[in-house]
Amino acid sequence: MSLPPISAPLQETVDKIVKIANVDRYEAFNYCEAGLALARAQHDDAAFIAIALQYGLVMDQHGYPDESINTLYEALQLSQSYHLFADEARLLNVIGRAVYTRAEYGRAMQAWAHCLEVAELAEDQISWIWAKVGIAQIYHALDSHSTAVVLLRQAEQRARPLNDTILLFNILLNLGVDLFHNHEYDQALHAYQEAIDIARQLNHLDDIGETLFRIAEVDLAQDQLELALAHLREAETICTQSHHMWALANIHGLRARIYAAQSGLDEALMEVQKGLDFAHASGSTHIEMRLLFLQAELAERDNNAILAFRAYRAAMGLREKIRPDAQQHQLVELEDLAGVRPSPGRVLLELANNPKLESCDLNELAHLLCDNAALAIKGASASYWQYMQEEQLFYRVHANTPRSNVPDKQDFGVQLTVSLQQGESTVAHNAQHHQRTWNIYDQLFRPAQIVSVVLLPLRLNTRLFGVLMIEQINQLKNWTADEVQSANQLAIIGTRALANIERHHFQMDIARLNAQLQQNNVELEARVLERTNELQKAMAHLVETEKLASLGNLVAGFAHELNTPLGNTLTAATTLLAKNQELLDQINQGLVKKTLLLKYLEDSSMIAELVERNARRASNLISNLKQVAVDKTSSMQRVFNLHQIIEETISTMSISLKNRKVQIINQVPAALELNSYPGSLEQVIGNFITNTLVHGYQQEDEGLIEISASQLNASHIELRYQDHGAGIPNHIKKRVFEPFFTTRFGQGGSGLGLYLVYSLVNGTLGGVLELLDAPQGGALFILKLPIQAPAEHHDSINLLRH
Incomplete structure (x- = not known):
């Protein structure tokens, strides 16, 4: 499926956003919000993808709430459905950045790792490098700065030949940060200096302000407090102008440290609070956590135990939120072992080994698939729809949530039906706006309050038999790769069971046909014998007919040839009789003379010779008579x-x-x-x-x-x-x-x-x-x-x- 070009009005919006994205992110954000709404209303998928890419870049100044990340996933599913690998890689980078800012490092690592694969497929060096930078940021957040430096050096080596100044700036800025944390201050300053030169060349105010803040960090580490404050003032002015909020959070936090070093704890605590406000507004959880730890430290030094305890408790709460993956994994394992809730892997394994799959009917299979889908994918429900090819309609066999307001018979629309027939799954984070589901949303999904959906075809020998629909009710869900994989495994198990059902049907049909054949065997044998006898008679008659036909064709010519010798023989015989009568008359009259007798003998000898010659000729003709028949055979070509x-x-x-x-x-x-x-x-x-x-x-x-x-x-x-x-x-x-x-x-x-x-x-x-x-x-x-x-x-x- 090819992607239509962006409409002219929306192309102007895209161009405007690109122009101001690094100068005034607040205004760019407003343009993005309006552009996305218009692109969604007009179903302009190309514009939606292009705006979403810019939206992700400017969002970090406003934070990344669930609604914003849902928009990014919506754009991702569009790029995947159109097989736009380059756009998919760029969106995965943006999503990685978004969830990283929210300190969801597991999701960020998953997005960037997937981006590396797609970028290789698209031969997109730039997206590959961005993903490497993102993964390095995760290591930075986990305090593994040496590993981050190694990854950034790899990215730098690939980026320099590309002459992409924006990409090179980001690599140098992140490299400088990790070199700083490794206490390699000279190398850090060298990286920052090259980075700020690039930012000034591009006139990216937000990048200039952030780099100045990073240089101030090095100044503070080297006890150059006044120089650090000067760099921070310049950075604050620029970042305020460009609405670079998470950078402002860092600026106030660093200034608090400088004030604390100058024994100004009250001023330092005020700066920390300003930084916390900006961090919270930008959704930068890890920055907010660091500022809370700083606030607890400064409050303790200021003998403010209540504030110190409150800040420390809030910081620890954010730390648990930032690094929940191991804890969540342990929780899943404990629930599995305790029998409270089986893990998705256990659910799928037990279903795959369920003996019912070998002998169940379609209704039982639908119940098994839907019930296990709800177990394997937390919070989801499911339904199974049988496809009737003659009617080109889908019939609901089972659903594990009430569907009284949804008809059991549905038309899924041409586009979705064709994709399912071709074996393509549909992963719709937002069913209302996905290109394959939006036109049937009101009739199928809205009445059941389905917001997000995964549709998986179950096919046998390229024929579509049914669809397993995994659903999220009442709220948007961004399907993870693990959840989609679990859904695909359910579909594979369902397809295996369908094959068993079809096999049982074939066996029953064969048994029924065998019984019918055995029942009619005697009659059939009798008919065969009767037809065989008729055929033999017909063939014998045909041979005789062909022989007679051949003889008939020969009669005319043969009769003509045989008529001459037979006529000559008849004439000679008649002449001989006349001569005999003449001689007899002479004898009765006593007039027989020697001359007359000699004449008679001479004539009779000639007549006898004529009879003999013509009789022999007739005999030869008869002995040479042959029987012939002509026939031709043909068959279908x-x-x-x-x-x-x-x-x-x-x-x-x-x-x-x-x-x-x-x-x-x-x-x-x-x-x-x-x-x-x-x-x-x-x-x-x-x-x-x-x-x-x-x-x-x-x-x-x-x-x-x-x-x-x-x-x-x-x-x-x-x-x-x-x-x-x-x-x-x-x-x-x-x-x-x-x-x-x-x-x-x-x-x-x-x-x-x-x-x-x-x-x-x-x-x-x-x-x-x-x-x-x-x-x-x-x-x-x-x-x-x-x-x-x-x-x-x-x-x-x-x-x-x-």
């Missing part, structure tokens, strides 16, 4: 694998081969394909095999048949059929393709087999058939066939065989 067709034909001949010692070897290449008539080709090969079994080998003979093929050129192949049997005598080779010619007439041969082969090869298949002498004896037939057979249409299929 399609693309097929030649090796497979040969193999199937051999298989169909298994009955004929059952009690024979004849072996057939299929040497046709496996990759050879034709666009022709497989039925006709099967009949050709079958007739060849039958011909070999009848004529080539005796019943008890051992024999071998070899079928091979090769491609002659781009348009033709050569198919070779060879046996090693008795062969075909030379004197009949020219006649083997004639109709009704056979050497075994009356012994099982009809004389139609090879004639039919010839007709099919030269007609239907569009090829050429040759009979050659086999080098090692036997019969060798060579078929030259086109790869693309000519199109033919026939009304019937002739199954004549020997």
